[in-house]
Amino acid sequence: MKGQRSRSLKWRLVGRLVVFETTLMTLFMVLVVGALWGTGYLVDDYEGGTLDVLKEAVARDASGELELRPTRELAQLRANASDLWFVIRDKQGHRLSERSVPKEFAPLLGVLDRISQARLDVNAGRHDRRPDALVKWENSAAGEVQIFGGTQGQMSLGRLITGVSMGYLFVILPLLFLMALAALVVTPLVVRRAMTGLGEAAAQAERIDVDQRGVRLPIEDVPVEVAPLVKAVNDALGRLDEGYERHRRFLVDAAHELRTPIAILTTRLVSLPPGPDKTRLLEDAARLSTLAGQLLDRQRLDQQRHHFLGIDLVAIARRVVADLAPLAFAAGYEMAFDAECGHLEVLGDQTSIERALTNLVQNAIDHGGRCGTIAVRVARAGCIEVSDEGAGIPVEQRERIFEPFRRLRADGRGAGLGLNLVQEIMRLHGGHVAAVDAASRGACLRMVFPPLRNAIA
Structure with a gap:
């Protein structure tokens, strides 16, 4: 089914105005001639x-x-x-x-x-x-x-029709041409002026994003005919805000409720005798804890944009490696940490960056094949890389792995939110995350930050 072409309001007004003027002038001429004929002026008083x-x-x-x-x-x-x-x-x-x-x-x-x-x-x-x-x-x-x-x-009727036609041709048509030309020039100006408020509303609508709530389109200067549409859009935005707030409260409450039983479960698992079962249970508990943290982090993202402070990427990376090293060792990996400088400062939210890097290391533990080395590297150029020696990520999947709930394998662990959360965090910080080729032939995920404030060797 072919889509209908959008119709310009300007040309619709010009066309209808010209048709109206033509009809009006023709009708006026017919009425004048009819009146003259009916009164006998053209019949009885015509001298030629x-x-x-x-x-x-x-x-x-x-x-x-x-x-x-x-x-x-x-x-x-x-x-x-x-x-x-x-x-x-x-x-x-x-x-x-x-x-x-x-x-x-x-x-x-x-x-x-x-x-x-x-x-x-x-x-x-x-x-x-x-x-x-x-x-x-x-x-x-x-x-x-x-x-x-x-x-x-x-005067005969035929001569009257001929005279009227000649008058229409030489008088009315030039007048209609001038009126159409005036409509062509004036109508766009009138439409543009009348639609100024609508243009401002459209510009405001373009600035609406998923992380902005409470935004409404201005209705003060909108034409009366369009005001109901703008009001309906504002009402719809209000309903969306209310729905988002209910959704946000549910996720926050659910995540908070999950953290307590997960902490209790982890404490009890630690007391179990060492063995493969204990290791797998601890990993599952860690993933549950990570998932609860991810749900909370997603709700924190839009509240941190204007509260960035100077943070040290090297210190954050070292702390994350130290926290997750026991879990990696228990899963059969070795851990490596390398920093090209002793201090690398950027603007950001420390909790969010720690969560993003934790997700990348956790992802390497889950998908690295349970052998080899998981390496975390901080480059002076302003990026952090996490690589493993597993099967790697196919090139055709490197963009799609950041989609929410996307997993490479149907039997993969996790909920598929970790990498998407990393992408949102990096986008919030003005940077990006990407899957790149790794020297180890495994997977390598790189977090790239905007221009740095300070780097010390």
């Missing part, structure tokens, strides 16, 4: 009806003389106007006439050469709009001719 019919009917015969073609409009004009009269002449002296010119206008026949255009009334005091006669030069099929005649004719 006779001239229009004669202009379209005049032509020349084979000898070049003026003649009138028998058009339908001419026949209708003669039927409706029993007193029809006219004189048609050209500049070459050809002349065509019908009936006698009324005596009131007869004196003008001798001076037509000096008349370009005239409206003639018998009574000077008339107030109606249509005159008694017209004199006008017109372009016709016979060339330029002068028509002198009465005003008995009326």
Whole structure:
């Protein structure tokens, strides 16, 4: 199923505004013409009806003389106007006439050469709009001719439609073009200004992250039409915050409740006689304790970002090795510690870094094959490496092992949270953790910290 393309609000508004303007202008023109037609202004008061019919009917015969073609409009004009009269002449002296010119206008026949255009009334005091006669030069099929005649004719519907079409083409369309151009320029500015508050809300939404709670989108400058959506998003964020807080409290309470029975179990296991069973039970108890600590550490992560202090990576690594060495020895490993400098200071949370390094060493104990050496190395460049001599990590799995609950083997020990917790801790400190090639051909996990504050040999 093909996804629908996103539609631009700007172009939707421009398109609909242009359609509205076109419809409105067309409707207005139709109403005006209809009103003029209905009131008789275009029919009864139109003075050029006779001239229009004669202009379209005049032509020349084979000898070049003026003649009138028998058009339908001419026949209708003669039927409706029993007193029809006219004189048609050209500049070459050809002349065509019908009936006698009324005596009131007869004196003008001798001076037509000096008349370009005239409206003639018998009574000077008339107030109606249509005159008694017209004199006008017109372009016709016979060339330029002068028509002198009465005003008995009326405007035809066809001529009205033609005139309206020409007016629409030369008046309305240019006006619509200017209005569309104005809409194209103004609408984006109006939309951009109206959506300023929505843009600020979107920018705030982009800053929302998993480790930020209590954030809400601003609604003050959001358009009224969009405000319900922003309010619904804020309500959803509130429900998510409440759900996260319930989840966090449950994990913290569960982890705290687990630590006491685990400590009691470990104490009782220590009192057992030495042997393989005791070793395996102690390892299982250590993993349970680590898991409880991991659950608590995950809840502490987002509270430590602004409370970093200077910590010594060498001292932390040495302390973790000393704490876990007995467990490694009991599992069949040797432990090695190497530091390129005596003091390596970075900004961070000591408890979190200790937990991350403990997880890496614990991971090496669980998956190192129970033989060889587990080496912890602190480099002056600002990294800590933990390597073993086990089967190693396949290249295609080196990114996925940091996913929560991801284990290389279905029968692997642990809950699959340790490496994910290390990744979160390093991300919180501005660094990263990665699986790299090891000289021992086993697994090697490297914690890389941001630029150092102080390193002493």
